[in-house]
Amino acid sequence: MRPRLVAQALGALLLVSGCASTSTMQMGLLPHGQKLVTLVVSEDREVVDRECASVAATGRLLGCHLWRRVTLPGGPDVRLITIVRYTDSLPSALALEIDVHELCHAIASLQPIPDPCHTDNGGAIKAAAHTHPRWHSSRSSIENTHAPDHPSASSTGTR
Numbered sequence: 001m002r003p004r005l006v007a008q009a010l011g012a013l014l015l016v017s018g019c020a021s022t023s024t025m026q027m028g029l030l031p032h033g034q035k036l037v038t039l040v041v042s043e044d045r046e047v048v049d050r051e052c053a054s055v056a057a058t059g060r061l062l063g064c065h066l067w068r069r070v071t072l073p074g075g076p077d078v079r080l081i082t083i084v085r086y087t088d089s090l091p092s093a094l095a096l097e098i099d100v101h102e103l104c105h106a107i108a109s110l111q112p113i114p115d116p117c118h119t120d121n122g123g124a125i126k127a128a129a130h131t132h133p134r135w136h137s138s139r140s141s142i143e144n145t146h147a148p149d150h151p152s153a154s155s156t157g158t159r
């Protein structure tokens with residue numbers, strides 16, 4: 001097969017099979033080495049079906065949340081949360097990182113542990129290293145409550 005025909009065949013195959021992708025990110029490093037939150041965003045409904053198979057529901061799911069309880073060394077029980085959701089368009093790496101970070105704070109605030117959501121990234125958005133955005137504003141009373149020693153708080157950042 002000539003190279004041109006090979007390229008056309010591959011292009012046709014991509015059109016037929018689609019390009020459904022999945023992005024996964026974890027955040028909130030806990031003392032036992034696992035992450036508090038896992039976010040799975042997929043354009044592939046079969047991924048959602050598979051990840052959410054243990055969830056009792058009628059009809060086809062577009063997302064779910066799963067959890068499992070772990071006991072931290074010498075500490076309280078914590079729920080590790082996995083959120084799975086379908087999307088018609090994957091978020092950028094920046095948007096995904098912001099989503100999982102804010103989910104991490106929300107989930108941590110409901111559990112009997114110190115907020116771990118800056119333990120693995122210092123509160124900085126790694127996906128946007130060139131622009132140096134920050135997660136939170138130092139004006140945020142919430143931020144001051146859960147991370148009083150936040151080293152990278154900035155009055156010009158996002159919350």
Ligand SMILES: [Zn+2]
Nearest residue numbers: 117123135136
């Ligand atoms: Zn934060």
